Amino acid sequence: MVSPMVQYCAQDGFVGDWHFAHLARMAMGGAGIVFMEATKVEHRGMGSVGDAGIWSDEHVAPLRRITAFLREQGALSGIQLNHSGRKAGVMRPWEGFGPLDRTVPVEGRAHWEVIGPSPISAHEGWPVPREMSLADIQAVIAAWGHAARRACAAGFDIVEIHGAHGYLIHQFLSPAANRRADAYGGSFERRIRFAVEVCESVRAHWPQDRPLFFRISAQDEAGWSLDDSVALARVLKRAGVDLIDCSSGGIGLRSPTADAAARRLGFQVPFAARIRRDCALMTAAVGLIVEPQQAETILREGSADAVAMARELLYNPNWPLHAARELGLDDPFGLIAARAGWWLERRAGAGIRRD
Numbered sequence: 586m587v588s589p590m591v592q593y594c595a596q597d598g599f600v601g602d603w604h605f606a607h608l609a610r611m612a613m614g615g616a617g618i619v620f621m622e623a624t625k626v627e628h629r630g631m632g633s634v635g636d637a638g639i640w641s642d643e644h645v646a647p648l649r650r651i652t653a654f655l656r657e658q659g660a661l662s663g664i665q666l667n668h669s670g671r672k673a674g675v676m677r678p679w680e681g682f683g684p685l686d687r688t689v690p691v692e693g694r695a696h697w698e699v700i701g702p703s704p705i706s707a708h709e710g711w712p713v714p715r716e717m718s719l720a721d722i723q724a725v726i727a728a729w730g731h732a733a734r735r736a737c738a739a740g741f742d743i744v745e746i747h748g749a750h751g752y753l754i755h756q757f758l759s760p761a762a763n764r765r766a767d768a769y770g771g772s773f774e775r776r777i778r779f780a781v782e783v784c785e786s787v788r789a790h791w792p793q794d795r796p797l798f799f800r801i802s803a804q805d806e807a808g809w810s811l812d813d814s815v816a817l818a819r820v821l822k823r824a825g826v827d828l829i830d831c832s833s834g835g836i837g838l839r840s841p842t843a844d845a846a847a848r849r850l851g852f853q854v855p856f857a858a859r860i861r862r863d864c865a866l867m868t869a870a871v872g873l874i875v876e877p878q879q880a881e882t883i884l885r886e887g888s889a890d891a892v893a894m895a896r897e898l899l900y901n902p903n904w905p906l907h908a909a910r911e912l913g914l915d916d917p918f919g920l921i922a923a924r925a926g927w928w929l930e931r932r933a934g935a936g937i938r939r940d
């Protein structure tokens with residue numbers, strides 16, 4: 586499964602040729618499920634300049650072009666839906682990831698309002714969000730539902746709700762970011778309420794026979810534990826979630842992937858294994874899964890039902906073909922279209938003399 590990867594080059598939320606090519610090449614390389622990046626359910630949810638959006642019906646057509654092509658390659662298409670909440674309005678990672686200068690218009694537009702569960706900024710110097718009113722909460726939950734309806738119209742097979750990496754849903758879950766005194770803050774049951782209502786809203790607009798995934802930060806730097814995730818997953822299962830995609834961190838860090846600390850291969854796999862076992866729910870493992878045998882072992886040992894990959898697939902979009910060969914599958918080249926596979930099979934068969 587191709588893990589969602591923001592490309593930072595949409596215009597007013599509209600995807601273009603870059604997105605098409607980025608996702609197409611993953612499907613052409615043999616990926617089974619290809620996920621479209623974190624796509625914003627409302628304009629206020631834009632994390633960065635260039636985020637993709639699905640807050641209007643006009644956003645559907647270019648996405649439909651992508652899903653049709655992915656299907657032709659034999660891949661299922663997924664879309665991750667997101668709202669950045671207090672992490673809205675920041676620079677692209679390679680431009681420093683700091684808050685945007687809010688006095689300078691972006692693409693000719695004034696800055697969008699930053700909202701969150703409580704008026705607590707994500708980092709020093711980042712915007713202090715306006716505390717969402719109950720009306721804001723209802724509006725954002727409804728926006729998630731409308732986004733799911735549009736995702737269906739765009740032809741996606743799977744929707745994933747982004748509840749990880751310090752974005753709006755994670756902000757509600759987190760005792761560090763959510764200091765509300767109403768029905769959406771305080772106890773564990775109240776902090777998870779927003780996440781559950783988002784799932785219900787999505788489920789109401791997303792066909793029952795299409796899978797709903799939910800990405801969590803299985804544990805974070807600011808008080809959310811794996812036990813909390815197990816308890817949350819049980820509730821999400823009842824709300825119609827079919828698979829928990831297990832990432833971690835992001836509430837106190839700018840980005841889990843921007844963190845320079847060395848990580849072990851597959852460091853998040855135990856989260857997927859625990860939730861799968863304790864909740865009898867499908868899970869996806871993600872994070873530093875790079876070797877074919879490593880990925881295969883995760884599945885065979887029952888740690889997860891799907892393996893998601895990001896950077897390794899960016900490096901080599903033909904990785905699924907590579908893995909099929911390494912693992913000794915029958916007809917690995919048949920995994921991709923003959924117009925590439927036929928030639929690659931001959932390339933592999935032909936000895937190359939370099940002397």
Ligand SMILES: Cc1cc2nc3c(=O)[nH]c(=O)nc-3n(C[C@H](O)[C@H](O)[C@H](O)COP(=O)(O)O)c2cc1C
Binds near residue numbers: 591622747
């Ligand atoms: C370019 C890039 C963009 C990303 N965008 C998203 C995103 O939109 N949503 C998300 O949940 N994670 C995002 N991530 C995190 C990945 O989905 C993945 O969880 C992370 O990179 C760890 O997997 P890896 O070690 O295979 O790269 C992004 C990662 C990269 C490298």
